[in-house]
Amino acid sequence: MGKRPTIRDVAQKAGLSLSTVSLVINDSGYVSPETREKVLQAIDELGYHPSRAARGLASKTSGNIGFILSEDHFSLAEPFYTKIFLGTEFEARNHNYYILLTTVGSRFREPDNVPRFLLERNVDGVIIAGRVNEKLIAYIDRLGLPILLVDYAVPKKHYSSIQMDNRKGAHLAVEHLISLGHREIGFLGGDISHPSIAERYQAYKECMTDHNLTLDSRLIVTEESGTAVENGSNALRTILNRGVRPSAVFAANDAMAIGCIQEAKVHGWKIPDDISVVGFDDIDTSAHIEPPLTTIKVFKEEMGAAAVRTLVQAVKAETRSVMTVHMPVELVVRKSTTRYSGNAAATTRASVG
Amino acid sequence: MGKRPTIRDVAQKAGLSLSTVSLVINDSGYVSPETREKVLQAIDELGYHPSRAARGLASKTSGNIGFILSEDHFSLAEPFYTKIFLGTEFEARNHNYYILLTTVGSRFREPDNVPRFLLERNVDGVIIAGRVNEKLIAYIDRLGLPILLVDYAVPKKHYSSIQMDNRKGAHLAVEHLISLGHREIGFLGGDISHPSIAERYQAYKECMTDHNLTLDSRLIVTEESGTAVENGSNALRTILNRGVRPSAVFAANDAMAIGCIQEAKVHGWKIPDDISVVGFDDIDTSAHIEPPLTTIKVFKEEMGAAAVRTLVQAVKAETRSVMTVHMPVELVVRKSTTRYSGNAAATTRASVG
């Protein structure tokens, strides 16, 4: 445990000044090839590595990226944002950054609800996943830190963001059902105030009318308070209580789709024969439930990785430009959807009323 | 964006020296109640918060905990260690630490394979999950950093660790099968060189002989190279190729149990009627596969949380004592196991040969 070498030791060994060594380390400024070589050699021989703390103090830079998630999104069970987070962890490695995670409540008051890494100036930029209090975002903005939103957008303000293609995804989902012959297609929305859910809802409506299908409001549920499994169950029950019965439903996310399937099973229905269900997100369990869920695949880890790449770019750049990245989505057809068969639906429908 | 206040501003405002303010902030040393109050007030009025970097430089402390994971364990698909990691992230918040994640390969050579946070003195302690190269562990030890192992143990060396109760779990699993009347119980081991898997294997053998059941080596597979889904499929195939057929198997983890079930389905078997399967870990998907898997539940997030608690204790303590925490496990009975029925097994057995 002999003391570790400092930049001073390197300078001495190379017969140069501190500043020159620093220039080599950060390769900034002018350094002749021979000098650089001498420094590199000294560094190598001493096994020198700069101290993060000293560096941070002098350069006002931390080498960290903050990741902010709302508490409700970060139940450990929530697989969606967790995947995004893990995606950032991976990509951060490639850029020599570390990720500092924090969760925040829906309320925001200074300074109690300010993430510690902001107060301590311990991050060079911030990734925000999902919806968080706008005042917090504004606060970070005022700090002059680059901000990157993932799966969220602040109305009337422009921040860089990674978005998934919600419209495309919803179109793929609904058109898949239509191509299977379905016409009475329900929509299970959950918390429609979230921008992503709202986009999916819009696209669903567009897609229906584009195909000359009537929008039956009785088949649409947007008043659920959340987008969890139980909201999916509730939503299907709501529709049935209205005395109608879709032959297929598009759920705003997989969790709700799963809830919907559970509820359908309670009624003794066979899936997909009695009702086709398509979700959105493609979370892990979706592939393993019975029947495996047809859904829109979202590249969650990729979104996290893209977030880091984009943010790092912003951190390093002198100019603060706004960029939006749209991640593609894919339709994954599994076993929860099938061709519309008027008969089956009709018979079962009879047994419902 | 006026400059943020420093400790100097606080001292000035309170009419005290820097050092006194520092004493208050860290509440160390002697400070009179009135002085403390004055400082606190000044801090509040200025909205002061100490800078992590400056603090780190002066105190040789980072406020971070390193989390090291072997690369093979950290495919994003690997749900087990991922959960442990997320558990640490949560608990770290409660102790005002941040987690710095890194993955390492199986080889270790200085300095190329030394995690960056170690070189940069950017962590106050290290959590190591699963098996990593022993030389790396020794290296960290030499650095004088507290180490905490999760689900791993270095032979002949003592490090603090969080262990799950592998023996108990295996006993619960095997006794469950025995209580259902099974006698020809196979074991799918995978990579037996991992301490946890080895323990489960030992306990399986003990449990069998304790109940006067013969250990049939043809029903035991320990030569698979890994513990992934495909290893489970392979293992069952291996057993069948030996011309025998267990009525139940205990797989060393859920991934292999799932592979085993998949393979059984390929043979047209019904589960649990034609073969009972019990796993270990209780990963998320286990509850959702068909049939839902009977398994040993491991409290993964809790292990991560315990790891942080224990490590933080070690970081703060002056003495370096070794502690081992054993996390309990639970048997979760779902649908992949059922009572032994000699008939069913016999008939199907006939159709195999």
Added chain:
DNA sequence: TATTATTATCGAAACGTTTCGACATCCATT
């Protein structure tokens, strides 16, 4: 009463970098 502990505060020296301005050299331009 003299001596020693305890309590309270302070000044100054680290901690290990980056960065800015100064200076010197060299080469190309006028």
Added chain:
DNA sequence: AATGGATGTCGAAACGTTTCGATAATAATA
């Protein structure tokens, strides 16, 4: 021959804390 822009190196001043030893006052002990 004088001027000026690149190029290369350096010294010194930050950056914002903690911590150590010194000093002083007060309380406890002999």
